[in-house]
Amino acid sequence: MINFLAITWAPSPEIFSIGPIHLRYYSILFVSGFIIGYYIVSWFFKRENLPTNILDTLLYVLLGATLVGARLGHCLFYEPDYYLAHPIEILKVWEGGLASHGGAIAIILAMWWFVAKYGKQFKFDFLWLMDRIMIPTALAAMLIRLGNLMNSEIYGNPTDSPWGFIFTLRGETVPKHPTQLYEAIAYFAIFIVLILIYKNFLPKLKRGTLFALFLISMFSARFFIEFVKEPQVAFEQGMSLNMGQWMSIPFIVGGILLLIYSIYKGKPAMIETGTKGTQTGSRGKK
DSSP: OOOTTOEEEOOOSEEEEETTEEEEHHHHHHHHHHHHHHHHHHHHHHHTTOOSTTHHHHHHHHHHHHHHHHHHHIIIIIOHHHHHHSGGGGGOGGGOOOOHHHHHHHHHHHHHHHHHHHHHHHTOOHHHHHHHHHHHHHHHHHHHHHHHHHTTOSOBOBOOSTTOEEEGGGTOOSOBOOHHHHHHHHHHHHHHHHHHHHHHHGGGOBTTHHHHHHHHHHHHHHHHHGGGBOOSSGGGTTOSSOHHHHHHHHHHHHHHHHHHHHHHHOOBSSOOOTHHHHHHHHHHTO
16 A cells, blocks of 8 residues: 655755765764753753863763764674674774664763762762763764664664655665654653653652663663664564664663662762752752
């Protein structure tokens, strides 16, 4: 049956190009996520009376960890035979190939380092930082998926639904599930829920709860959306669960265990620093 309501999707991935310089929507959306995230985390720090002079370092560490981790994740999780045989190709990030699970692992490791360097001085620990970092991370993930949409990549299986997209730049002639949009909508909803919880219930929260909710919701969304997504690499053909789903399961399980821990044994979500902590608590209730 012909789907007359399907959307023919054929925008150029490039905003403009001048000689060897190519500015793409994906790049703008990717960087925008980190810039917006910087101001959101800055608001967190100011609200809780913490200095913001370490945020520049935090931004650079997050950006570097995301790029390196996501690139290595794609190369080692999805195409290890090729990239281990051609290691110089790993450096060609501009040719595409980033895996969110690799980026997530790298961010967690980078935040361990950041806390080891600055946490004792400013009285925050790993779970305190992750509770706050993960909120804008959900927004950044949404923007990255919109970048994937502009690149006409990482889409789904054929569909008869009226919102199917025909990705003509990829040679498609039938509507496919716009899984980039599914994920973008899910991640934006997660961002809204988490930031509202932070804004309205911070004095009542335990440390690690927001991080746990992020892990459970983000990777559960990824897990279920993968059922209608086309295989990204050949070896996923015929698998009951694809690589993205297998990689999501540890994050979901870890999130559930962390949620249980935070509820029963977690410290208060806010930093307690005597009189200053009392002032912070008062501000947090506004």
